[in-house]
Amino acid sequence: MKNTLIAPSVLAADFANLQRDIEMINNSEADWFHIDIMDGVFVPNISFGMPVLNAISKHAKKTIDVHLMIIDPDRYISTFKKLGADILTVHYEACTHLHRSLQAIKAEGMKAGVAINPHTNISLLEDTIKDIDLVCIMSVNPGFGGQSFIENTYKKVAQLKEIITRNGASTLIEIDGGVTNKNAKQLVDAGADVLVAGSYVFGAQDPIATIADLKKITQ
Numbered sequence: 001m002k003n004t005l006i007a008p009s010v011l012a013a014d015f016a017n018l019q020r021d022i023e024m025i026n027n028s029e030a031d032w033f034h035i036d037i038m039d040g041v042f043v044p045n046i047s048f049g050m051p052v053l054n055a056i057s058k059h060a061k062k063t064i065d066v067h068l069m070i071i072d073p074d075r076y077i078s079t080f081k082k083l084g085a086d087i088l089t090v091h092y093e094a095c096t097h098l099h100r101s102l103q104a105i106k107a108e109g110m111k112a113g114v115a116i117n118p119h120t121n122i123s124l125l126e127d128t129i130k131d132i133d134l135v136c137i138m139s140v141n142p143g144f145g146g147q148s149f150i151e152n153t154y155k156k157v158a159q160l161k162e163i164i165t166r167n168g169a170s171t172l173i174e175i176d177g178g179v180t181n182k183n184a185k186q187l188v189d190a191g192a193d194v195l196v197a198g199s200y201v202f203g204a205q206d207p208i209a210t211i212a213d214l215k216k217i218t219q
């Protein structure tokens with residue numbers, strides 16, 4: 001049986017009731033907190049920054065998975081460690097020296113992730129795959145929650161799985177954007193290990209039951 005990890009995206013939480021929504025994730029079958037940091041430059045939106053992550057970290061009792069949608073992320077690697085990040089993911093498209101960025105993240109004692117945009121060919125990760133703990137395949141264009149899932153993602157997951165296996169790497173495959181009960185099983189069958197879900201979880205009548213259902217259908 002596969003233990004697919006579920007990572008609710010806090011971007012879709014009610015920020016006026018953030019502590020309540022964090023406790024909901026703590027009390028659910030979710031495995032990770034997914035935290036989207038946007039700078040208004042790499043993506044056309046600004047989410048939240050350091051003070052909010054600091055507040056989340058004080059209450060979160062599970063792995064904190066930080067997805068940086070910012071240019072020049074090397075500037076903030078040690079800051080995100082101090083703010084409680086366990087996994088720090090940078091965008092392939094935002095890193096001039098990706099290998100150096102990965103080394104810097106690991107030197108801080110965090111797991112190193114690379115997110116990849118829908119238009120970027122997955123084969124570009126071939127030369128760094130053994131240094132990457134997690135690849136976050138964007139199944140929407142980054143910047144906003146609540147977008148529709150891009151169907152080409154299934155093919156990308158299978159291609160990445162093949163690259164990981166051929167290189168003897170232990171990289172996890174995470175899918176981010178438009179994940180629901182309609183595509184979760186097919187994504188896991190293609191090779192996904194972690195599913196991020198924002199609006200599907202927080203927009204549900206019963207988020208705890210929705211997380212449990214995602215967990216159940218992906219085992």
Ligand SMILES: O=C(CO)[C@@H](O)[C@H](O)COP(=O)(O)O
Pocket residue numbers: 009011012034036067069140141142143144145146147176177178179196197198199200
């Ligand atoms: O990184 C991002 C968006 O840029 C995601 O993590 C979203 O927050 C996922 O939200 P849904 O598509 O599940 O609503």
Ligand SMILES: [Co+2]
Pocket residue numbers: 009034035036067176196
């Ligand atoms: Co994200």
